Amino acid sequence: MLARILFRTPSAASRMCARFALILLAPSLAIADSVPGSYVWPVDGAPVCNASGDQHALFYSAAACGSMQFGWIDSGTGPDSLVASSVYYLPPTGECASFPAPMHAPGVSEPSTAEVQSGIIAIGIPFYCLAPTLAYVWQQGSGAASQLVVNNPSFPPGPFVVADDGDFVRHHPRMAAGGGEYRDTAVVVVWSDERTGTPQIRAQRVNQSGQREWGPAGLLIAPTGAAQTEPQVTRLHNGVVLVVWLDARSGGSDVYALKLLPNGSVAPGWPATGLAFEARPEVAGSVRLVHHDWGSLTFVLWEESGARFGGGRSIVVRKLAPDGTPDPAWDPLGVVLSSSATVEHLQDADVSGSALVAVWTDTRAASVANPTDLYAQWVLGTGAIAGGWPASGLAICTASGRQDAASVSVTDSYAAFAWEDHRGADADVYAELRYSDGKPGSGLWVPNGLPATSAAGDQTAPVVGVGNGGGCFVVWEDARDQATNGLDIYAQAFNGLGEKLDVPLGPPPPTLALGLPRPNPSRGTTIFSLGVPVAASGRVEVFDVAGRLVRTLALREFGAGTRELVFDGRDDAGRQVPPGVYRVLARVGGQTSTRTIVLVQ
Numbered sequence: 001m002l003a004r005i006l007f008r009t010p011s012a013a014s015r016m017c018a019r020f021a022l023i024l025l026a027p028s029l030a031i032a033d034s035v036p037g038s039y040v041w042p043v044d045g046a047p048v049c050n051a052s053g054d055q056h057a058l059f060y061s062a063a064a065c066g067s068m069q070f071g072w073i074d075s076g077t078g079p080d081s082l083v084a085s086s087v088y089y090l091p092p093t094g095e096c097a098s099f100p101a102p103m104h105a106p107g108v109s110e111p112s113t114a115e116v117q118s119g120i121i122a123i124g125i126p127f128y129c130l131a132p133t134l135a136y137v138w139q140q141g142s143g144a145a146s147q148l149v150v151n152n153p154s155f156p157p158g159p160f161v162v163a164d165d166g167d168f169v170r171h172h173p174r175m176a177a178g179g180g181e182y183r184d185t186a187v188v189v190v191w192s193d194e195r196t197g198t199p200q201i202r203a204q205r206v207n208q209s210g211q212r213e214w215g216p217a218g219l220l221i222a223p224t225g226a227a228q229t230e231p232q233v234t235r236l237h238n239g240v241v242l243v244v245w246l247d248a249r250s251g252g253s254d255v256y257a258l259k260l261l262p263n264g265s266v267a268p269g270w271p272a273t274g275l276a277f278e279a280r281p282e283v284a285g286s287v288r289l290v291h292h293d294w295g296s297l298t299f300v301l302w303e304e305s306g307a308r309f310g311g312g313r314s315i316v317v318r319k320l321a322p323d324g325t326p327d328p329a330w331d332p333l334g335v336v337l338s339s340s341a342t343v344e345h346l347q348d349a350d351v352s353g354s355a356l357v358a359v360w361t362d363t364r365a366a367s368v369a370n371p372t373d374l375y376a377q378w379v380l381g382t383g384a385i386a387g388g389w390p391a392s393g394l395a396i397c398t399a400s401g402r403q404d405a406a407s408v409s410v411t412d413s414y415a416a417f418a419w420e421d422h423r424g425a426d427a428d429v430y431a432e433l434r435y436s437d438g439k440p441g442s443g444l445w446v447p448n449g450l451p452a453t454s455a456a457g458d459q460t461a462p463v464v465g466v467g468n469g470g471g472c473f474v475v476w477e478d479a480r481d482q483a484t485n486g487l488d489i490y491a492q493a494f495n496g497l498g499e500k501l502d503v504p505l506g507p508p509p510p511t512l513a514l515g516l517p518r519p520n521p522s523r524g525t526t527i528f529s530l531g532v533p534v535a536a537s538g539r540v541e542v543f544d545v546a547g548r549l550v551r552t553l554a555l556r557e558f559g560a561g562t563r564e565l566v567f568d569g570r571d572d573a574g575r576q577v578p579p580g581v582y583r584v585l586a587r588v589g590g591q592t593s594t595r596t597i598v599l600v601q
Contacts, residue, residue: 068465282306312341388438416472443497470496505561536589
């Protein structure tokens with residue numbers, strides 16, 4: 001198989017779209033558009049898969065080439081399967097497309113993914129982009145039938161069993177690529193194993209023929225007898241991997257790491273029982289290991305609580321050198337992401353070529369009606385907090401109700417966030433953009449986010465990927481038809497201006513004109529056109545019958561032409577407005593136009 005010049009940037013779609021043509025066409029090939037697609041996305045989201053039975057356990061994979069890749073478990077009418085799919089500018093129509101074909105995996109749980117080099121060469125002609133190849137690892141079955149299984153599309157005929165030696169509790173499987181520089185000839189899987197009664201980290205290397213290279217039961221990592229949990233693993237270079245985990249050898253919970261060579265031996269200069277990244281009296285938890293190949297950036301971050309934070313909890317991050325050891329230019333205690341020790345839980349983190357962005361739930365303004373808010377931090381490769389991002393973290397959403405299950409995807413210029421939001425009667429999914437200077441996205445983007453859908457039922461467990469012309473894709477589990485069809489997978493695309501309906505501009509009218517709202521009366525969401533005769537700055541706002549401002553729909557420079565806007569029946573704080581009569585007022589270039597909307601129960 002041919003080698004590939006590798007373009008792996010799991011969180012930076014624009015840089016993944018390197019301007020190369022392909023000698024060979026492959027399933028991972030995509031045309032690299034530089035502008036948003038001209039397709040209409042439904043206001044309430046487009047169905048990725050609405051087959052019978054539950055589509056659930058959604059997990060994120062990668063954003064690349066203007067698209068977003070992800071996976072889920074299909075527990076439909078037959079045995080469980082693991083499904084891999086993607087969304088692009090064209091909205092899906094519920095076809096449940098899977099690339100590769102769904103993997104039969106009865107009793108599947110804890111799926112995870114890693115990028116691998118598949119061996120396709122890319123050189124020459126512009127406008128093509130080679131998306132990453134994704135391999136998957138998961139827990140399958142239970143009891144005596146419990147197994148860890150890996151499937152790499154580059155390793156036919158797969159999938160391969162990683163661990164099945166006895167009726168032991170195994171959990172938290174994670175995987176990294178391992179092999180040559182231009183094609184991966186193996187993967188390395190780590191997991192927490194309880195065969196001794198105490199969780200211990202084990203690792204296994206599986207080659208392209210399915211052989212377990214590190215013995216039938218894998219390697220026991222740093223065998224001290226103390227409890228070890230939450231393993232993470234990443235490839236450093238040419239088959240060498242770094243394993244990070246939480247370790248209780250000091251009586252609390254600390255962060256340790258170990259570098260392994262392709263033959264399974266400990267790298268020279270590394271302690272056999274692991275190198276402490278954090279071994280203070282404070283308690284560490286929720287360790288994450290994020291890596292970016294292009295920028296050669298690797299970060300380890302974790303929750304930390306104790307005396308250092310006055311008994312509260314914050315998040316600490318350390319940058320690693322290319323050899324996997326802590327970067328000596330950084331503070332050995334790590335960079336604290338929030339000076340407010342009110343972190344509830346580290347939700348997600350992603351890395352671009354020059355920075356790390358983390359998002360967490362926060363209790364600094366907690367109340368019965370508002371248990372948690374969302375905050376985030378942008379950290380440069382130098383260890384400095386980016387300008388415009390407060391030391392205590394930047395508020396992403398402080399709306400009423402609980403915000404949870406947050407996801408982040410980042411480029412060098414902006415970060416996209418999505419989360420599960422409980423400000424209304426049902427769980428909803430919201431999204432928000434923040435630039436590298438901390439400023440919110442332009443156009444329709446507003447503080448506290450935009451709803452990805454206003455459909456009935458719960459929308460939960462979102463994942464987000466940058467793309468769509470400076471915007472993002474959001475995918476979630478949807479219960480709008482749960483009673484009759486089970487859980488489904490839906491998606492929404494926002495462009496860089498926060499618009500869901502990304503349609504070409506129509507011809508400009510002779511004067512400023514708001515079109516007739518539709519539907520009207522409405523039970524929630526209303527769509528209407530805005531025609532601008534000449535390019536000018538302006539605003540579109542919604543007022544109640546008393547003349548009070550309810551919602552700013554747009555505040556920006558408008559190009560000449562006709563586009564569509566959406567009012568989702570919510571105010572600027574994200575609250576559902578009461579039934580009644582509302583006035584939409586457009587003021588652009590010194591002209592005004594108005595329409596009336598009636599909202600009913």
